[in-house]
Amino acid sequence: MSRSTPKSRIPVSSRNAAGAGRTAKLGPAAAGRYHHGNLRAELVSAAIKIVDRRGPDGLTIRLVAEQAGVSHNAPYHHFRDKGAILEAASISCINAMVDSLRRRLHRTRGNALDQLICMGVEFVRFAMEHPAEFRLIHRPELRNPRGGCCGDAPTSPVEAAWSNARQLLMEAVRRGQQDGIIRCGDPDMIVLAWWCLVNGFANKVLNFFDDKRCTNAPDPLVSAHALLEHLVNGIRNK
Amino acid sequence: MSRSTPKSRIPVSSRNAAGAGRTAKLGPAAAGRYHHGNLRAELVSAAIKIVDRRGPDGLTIRLVAEQAGVSHNAPYHHFRDKGAILEAASISCINAMVDSLRRRLHRTRGNALDQLICMGVEFVRFAMEHPAEFRLIHRPELRNPRGGCCGDAPTSPVEAAWSNARQLLMEAVRRGQQDGIIRCGDPDMIVLAWWCLVNGFANKVLNFFDDKRCTNAPDPLVSAHALLEHLVNGIRNK
DNA sequence: CAACCCTTGTTGACACTGTCAAGATAGGCT
DNA sequence: AGCCTATCTTGACAGTGTCAACAAGGGTTG
Numbered sequence: 415m416s417r418s419t420p421k422s423r424i425p426v427s428s429r430n431a432a433g434a435g436r437t438a439k440l441g442p443a444a445a446g447r448y449h450h451g452n453l454r455a456e457l458v459s460a461a462i463k464i465v466d467r468r469g470p471d472g473l474t475i476r477l478v479a480e481q482a483g484v485s486h487n488a489p490y491h492h493f494r495d496k497g498a499i500l501e502a503a504s505i506s507c508i509n510a511m512v513d514s515l516r517r518r519l520h521r522t523r524g525n526a527l528d529q530l531i532c533m534g535v536e537f538v539r540f541a542m543e544h545p546a547e548f549r550l551i552h553r554p555e556l557r558n559p560r561g562g563c564c565g566d567a568p569t570s571p572v573e574a575a576w577s578n579a580r581q582l583l584m585e586a587v588r589r590g591q592q593d594g595i596i597r598c599g600d601p602d603m604i605v606l607a608w609w610c611l612v613n614g615f616a617n618k619v620l621n622f623f624d625d626k627r628c629t630n631a632p633d634p635l636v637s638a639h640a641l642l643e644h645l646v647n648g649i650r651n652k
Numbered sequence: 653m654s655r656s657t658p659k660s661r662i663p664v665s666s667r668n669a670a671g672a673g674r675t676a677k678l679g680p681a682a683a684g685r686y687h688h689g690n691l692r693a694e695l696v697s698a699a700i701k702i703v704d705r706r707g708p709d710g711l712t713i714r715l716v717a718e719q720a721g722v723s724h725n726a727p728y729h730h731f732r733d734k735g736a737i738l739e740a741a742s743i744s745c746i747n748a749m750v751d752s753l754r755r756r757l758h759r760t761r762g763n764a765l766d767q768l769i770c771m772g773v774e775f776v777r778f779a780m781e782h783p784a785e786f787r788l789i790h791r792p793e794l795r796n797p798r799g800g801c802c803g804d805a806p807t808s809p810v811e812a813a814w815s816n817a818r819q820l821l822m823e824a825v826r827r828g829q830q831d832g833i834i835r836c837g838d839p840d841m842i843v844l845a846w847w848c849l850v851n852g853f854a855n856k857v858l859n860f861f862d863d864k865r866c867t868n869a870p871d872p873l874v875s876a877h878a879l880l881e882h883l884v885n886g887i888r889n890k
Numbered sequence: 891c892a893a894c895c896c897t898t899g900t901t902g903a904c905a906c907t908g909t910c911a912a913g914a915t916a917g918g919c920t
Numbered sequence: 921a922g923c924c925t926a927t928c929t930t931g932a933c934a935g936t937g938t939c940a941a942c943a944a945g946g947g948t949t950g
Contacts, residue, residue: 614852
């Protein structure tokens with residue numbers, strides 16, 4: 415009930431992500447001006463900074479505003495509510511994560527299986543290097559309005575950002591199947607297994623994972639590699 | 653870091669003499685009696701009820717107190733702060749989850765591999781039937797004071813509750829290895845893979861999982877079964 | 891039995907949060 | 921010029937977690 419305010423006070427123009435095709439100057443951020451010029455983007459980056467420092471739960475609209483140097487209500491002209499800020503920050507983080515996966519993919523010389531392993535390790539590394547952001551992008555309260563589902567209908571922006579990651583993996587799996595090194599079958603299922611394994615492991619590393627760190631596997635990335643080899647052995651064409 | 657309130661007010665009686673001439677209005681609530689008798693347990697169950705109804709974020713100390721029929725500050729005599737209530741509720745939920753895993757295990761006739769599959773499906777089922785509780789028990793902000801690590805030192809109560817689940821799985825894996833149906837190797841690693849897969853899948857089902865539900869796999873439990881068979885094929889002794 | 895004290899409950903208060911309402915300002919439009 | 925609208929401001933309010941002080945009652949001790 416606490417977040418049931420459909421009354422949008424946001425001007426329609428600012429709903430379009432990243433005001434494209436504007437003739438405004440938006441040169442240097444211009445600190446002392448009444449109209450900020452690029453506040454929305456700055457709020458998002460401020461939010462990410464705060465999440466990094468104090469965790470997703472430590473994020474406060476008023477803190478974000480303060481960090482951006484505006485009054486505590488200025489954000490409401492760019493985001494409907496706190497959830498919308500979280501959502502925008504999440505999308506930014508998801509994109510960063512997908513980018514790092516993609517870069518890793520392009521740097522990997524081996525076959526599709528090697529690529530799957532490398533991307534998995536990269537995913538875990540991202541989680542370890544940006545734990546707060548990793549937790550942020552997995553928050554269930556992010557809007558995912560279960561709306562357009564089957565037919566590529568308009569999904570939520572968060573959903574769209576995630577689908578980029580899925581696409582990267584799907585392509586790798588399909589490529590592996592075409593090359594004959596990954597056995598046939600629903601690629602969706604393989605991606606799903608990859609995703610669950612990697613994601614579950616990253617979560618575990620961030621949450622309750624003292625035991626592995628203490629006994630024999632000093633580096634979670636090594637464990638991640640082993641786990642992924644496990645998976646890869648299962649889908650390899652024999 | 654964010655929740656560092658070492659100032660415990662719990663057992664410290666507020667021994668202040670002060671004005672003895674006041675007469676307070678007699679117990680407004682509390683079902684008649686001033687001293688509840690079993691408030692702590694009732695607070696925990698009230699908290700779980702609220703989490704079920706409004707999600708972990710919807711839980712409020714004042715709501716918990718109201719649901720239990722006491723004043724908004726009564727919980728502070730049983731829990732240090734809100735986090736402690738969450739923690740107690742989590743432990744209760746984790747125990748419930750472990751119990752259902754154990755029951756499922758005892759009802760399974762097959763070998764260790766079958767048991768691992770059945771427990772995995774059961775885990776996903778628990779997540780689907782109690783999504784709020786499932787999310788609750790995975791909250792990273794639950795106390796896990798990274799303290800006693802290697803030598804079975806006193807860990808957090810939450811950690812202890814989780815370790816029961818791990819023990820169930822470890823036993824199954826070891827049994828399978830003794831029976832020769834699970835290949836040799838670090839059982840820890842196998843449990844880890846099982847855990848990551850099942851946990852990641854359950855998370856995915858609860859969060860962003862419209863696609864599978866719409867295309868070809870109507871029931872997530874079927875997908876879970878397929879995934880677990882995948883895993884089991886990887887660890888089977890050949 | 892009375893005196894006492896500790897645990898458990900109560901009310902009151904405070905700072906902080908998300909959000910609404912209404913006023914102020916600036917840049918672009920007619 | 922004068923106005924329009926998006927943007928930013930101050931002000932207010934209900935909820936929240938938590939601290940402080942006070943009250944009731946059961947148990948312990950004389």
